[in-house]
Amino acid sequence: MVSAAPRSGTGVRLLRGVEIAAQVRETVSADVADFRSEHGYTPALAVVIAGRDAPSTVYLHKILDGCRLVGVEDRLVELPDDCSAERMSAELAALSRDPHVAGIIVQQPLPREIPLRAVIDALDPARDIDGIHPLNAGLLALGYEGFLPATAHAAVELLRRSGIPLAGRRAVVVGRSNVVGKPAALLLLREDCTVTVCHSRTPDLALELRAADIVVVAAGRPGLITGDMLKPGAVVVDVGINVVDGRLVGDVDFASAATVASAIAPVPGGVGPLTNAILLTHLMRAARNLAEGRLDAGTRSLHPAPSALGAGG
Numbered sequence: 001m002v003s004a005a006p007r008s009g010t011g012v013r014l015l016r017g018v019e020i021a022a023q024v025r026e027t028v029s030a031d032v033a034d035f036r037s038e039h040g041y042t043p044a045l046a047v048v049i050a051g052r053d054a055p056s057t058v059y060l061h062k063i064l065d066g067c068r069l070v071g072v073e074d075r076l077v078e079l080p081d082d083c084s085a086e087r088m089s090a091e092l093a094a095l096s097r098d099p100h101v102a103g104i105i106v107q108q109p110l111p112r113e114i115p116l117r118a119v120i121d122a123l124d125p126a127r128d129i130d131g132i133h134p135l136n137a138g139l140l141a142l143g144y145e146g147f148l149p150a151t152a153h154a155a156v157e158l159l160r161r162s163g164i165p166l167a168g169r170r171a172v173v174v175g176r177s178n179v180v181g182k183p184a185a186l187l188l189l190r191e192d193c194t195v196t197v198c199h200s201r202t203p204d205l206a207l208e209l210r211a212a213d214i215v216v217v218a219a220g221r222p223g224l225i226t227g228d229m230l231k232p233g234a235v236v237v238d239v240g241i242n243v244v245d246g247r248l249v250g251d252v253d254f255a256s257a258a259t260v261a262s263a264i265a266p267v268p269g270g271v272g273p274l275t276n277a278i279l280l281t282h283l284m285r286a287a288r289n290l291a292e293g294r295l296d297a298g299t300r301s302l303h304p305a306p307s308a309l310g311a312g313g
């Protein structure tokens with residue numbers, strides 16, 4: 001698969017997650033070393049995968065490589081394709097009892113036999129560093145500090161760290177999934193944007209987009225957004241990951257968008273590389289919370305006993 005970052009050539013600014021990710025990883029590496037000398041162990045990130053579909057395997061290896069780069073322990077738990085929901089729950093409960101495991105990620109898509117609900121019920125929200133548990137989703141919706149879905153967090157962090165002004169600007173998010181679109185919209189709202197969320201039933205996507213200063217696209221539809229749909233000077237963050245003719249592409253038609261937008265986070269090289277680095281910052285926050293017996297400010301009064309959520313310990 002070809003995965004070279006697009007070149008601008010048009011004067012459009014490229015928002016490169018690769019460079020920001022390297023800075024974030026440097027900070028995390030130092031934090032891991034401090035943590036080890038303070039607590040005498042290295043925190044672990046557990047990645048649970050049931051069955052192997054090609055895209056999630058690629059993503060999985062990137063997570064494991066990221067762990068090694070910053071010196072955190074990685075625990076890969078590989079379950080068979082025909083793994084039952086009970087077996088998955090038992091694995092998650094065991095990981096949640098391990099004091100060294102600070103973060104747990106369950107790779108999606110799940111096998112058909114395992115409903116997402118079964119995973120969520122068994123996942124300790126204090127170790128849910130990719131923000132899939134309803135407690136963390138609720139904290140985000142209410143404006144408290146829980147764990148954010150890493151991709152949405154990376155998309156907004158890329159804008160912030162690139163110095164793109166957000167407060168008071170009109171943002172359109174294309175996509176309303178629980179993992180990307182909805183949390184990205186809530187985070188932009190937190191940044192004081194005026195936010196519109198579009199989806200497959202939005203009658204006139206271009207009409208919405210032409211009013212937007214900031215566009216975040218997470219639809220999984222290659223070429224969905226073209227330059228003629230954008231407001232001149234818009235800042236575009238392409239979150240889509242698609243493979244077309246063996247090439248990795250986003251949801252935005254880069255060539256036409258680059259003639260209209262002022263800045264684009266491209267695919268590849270934009271949000272993707274930053275996502276894993278952001279995930280590691282979540283891991284270290286979880287590790288400190290667990291090791292120091294503290295919950296985040298927002299979760300302190302809202303965090304139910306783990307047993308009430310079926311977390312098993």
Ligand code: NAP
Binds near residue numbers: 218241
């Ligand atoms: P998803 O669950 O399939 O959601 C896609 C969303 O896009 C849905 O809300 C859907 O609307 C909307 N949509 C689909 N076609 C549309 C159209 N023609 N016009 C407007 N909206 C449309 O996907 P996801 O998990 O959010 O992922 C979205 C993309 O991000 C995928 O390409 C995925 O691979 C990528 N991704 C990237 C990262 C990363 O690290 N960069 C991480 C996760 C995902 P409805 O709700 O109406 O169906």
